[in-house]
Amino acid sequence: MCVKLEIDEFWQSVYRDAKDARTFYSLGMDVEAYDSEQAIVIALNIIFQNHYKDFFSFFITLLTTYSDWKKEDLFIDDFREDLLLLGASAQVIKELEKLAYRFSQQVPKTIVPSDVWNYNKLEEVVRDMDKSITNERFNLTITYAYTCLEGIFKAYVQQHLPEHKSVDKLNSLSTLVRDHLKKRLNDENRAYPEQILNLIPTITNGVSNARNEFSESHFDNQSEKWLAEFCRDCVSSVARLILKFVD
Secondary structure, three states, X not given: OOXXXXXXXXXXXXXXXXXXXXXXXXXXXXXXXXXHHHHHHHHHHHHHHHOHHHHHHHHHHHHXXXXXXXXXXXXXXXXXXXXXXXXXXXXXXXXXXXXXXXXXXXXXXXXXXXXXXXXXXXXXXXXXXXXXHHOOOHHHHXXXXXXXXXXXXXXXXXXXXXXXXXXXXXXXXXXXXXXXXXXXXXXXXXXXXXXXXXXXXXXXXXXXXXXXXXXXOOOOOOOOHHHHHHHHHHXXXXXXXHHHHHO
């Protein structure tokens, strides 16, 4: 693939950098797979930062090549969420979704929308956040936190405020959800501490600002563990609260 795209020299250079950056050595240990994985991360970051317009087409080509090599469909839900987070166009997402059934078109698959949320989905994301914290990938934790809030808010809006389903700004979504929850509780004459619901946009603003400064999507600065853990805990609490009102 690299030869075909005329980036084989770039790949070899990135691979050497990854190999030189490795801090462990062991006789008889096959480290080629590790070096290759690190090189892919470096390469994708470089392309994203310096060739943004070409990043998405390259990424689809990479996944397509892998799918052809494995001769199997890809589970694309996580890829879809990540690409949307990075600003991918509708056409890019359409090309991605084709990879979900390239080898099984005779049996159409149902692609579950990324904004369908439930408690199992939340537990999965929380586990991903915990894993990223354990691996000291704190920027990735914040990316997961942002994506979780985006998904849960869109699920609520789709269920209860379909006239606003075109809203895609995270802070605007959080305000819509907060205001609708207040109205629901007031209409039902149910007493509640207003400060609790006000935490929804407050926490969302904090996570959004953290994501814009530190997330895997922006690569500007390195986050710290305390910030990753705080975002994880806050997002888990907000998501559980919203899920109680989604159904």
